Amino acid sequence: MNINNNQLWVKVIKKVRAWARLNSIWAVHFNSGSCNGCDIEILATLTPRYDVERFGIKLEGSPRHADILIVTGPVTRQARERLLRTYEQMPEPKFVVSVGSCSVSGGVFHGCYNVGGSVDEVIPVDVFIPGCPPRPEAIIDGIIQLLTHLKDGNPRPARKEQIIERGVA
Numbered sequence: 001m002n003i004n005n006n007q008l009w010v011k012v013i014k015k016v017r018a019w020a021r022l023n024s025i026w027a028v029h030f031n032s033g034s035c036n037g038c039d040i041e042i043l044a045t046l047t048p049r050y051d052v053e054r055f056g057i058k059l060e061g062s063p064r065h066a067d068i069l070i071v072t073g074p075v076t077r078q079a080r081e082r083l084l085r086t087y088e089q090m091p092e093p094k095f096v097v098s099v100g101s102c103s104v105s106g107g108v109f110h111g112c113y114n115v116g117g118s119v120d121e122v123i124p125v126d127v128f129i130p131g132c133p134p135r136p137e138a139i140i141d142g143i144i145q146l147l148t149h150l151k152d153g154n155p156r157p158a159r160k161e162q163i164i165e166r167g168v169a
């Protein structure tokens with residue numbers, strides 16, 4: 001009887017935690033070498049015109065309090081260690097959204113002497129949002145994809161190869 005009660009409580013607490021997480025995602029933004037085009041679109045997404053806060057998503061200054069890491073730009077050799085450190089400081093469970101063609105594949109900076117590669121070559125990525133730069137609607141769509149998949153218990157919505165095959169990165 002006690003075991004059943006305990007199992008029930010664990011189930012309820014898990015559900016409440018998942019519900020709370022899905023409705024109050026805190027995001028930290030990291031520019032790993034972007035030209036700032038993608039960053040401006042992220043700002044537009046967060047501000048009242050596109051208002052991503054209506055989904056409970058808010059920008060957080062510290063990676064230690066963030067659930068998702070939004071990365072823009074290719075990863076330059078200078079930014080690589082900082083990106084890794086930022087990711088490691090985030091508590092589990094954590095998710096990464098790669099915004100812009102440069103972060104997906106290196107984009108126009110691919111092969112530059114100072115660029116190490118794409119974001120998923122450094123940290124695991126959950127959602128890829130291609131575009132140069134992607135519009136706020138695309139960024140919102142990517143975040144909603146992540147939330148939907150988290151709800152279904154599958155945190156890896158799209159594979160990078162699928163995006164590159166479609167010729168959008």
Ligand code: SF4
Pocket residue numbers: 033034035036037038072073074100101102103107108131132133134
């Ligand atoms: S994807 Fe385009 S806008 Fe974004 S960082 Fe690369 S060049 Fe700039």
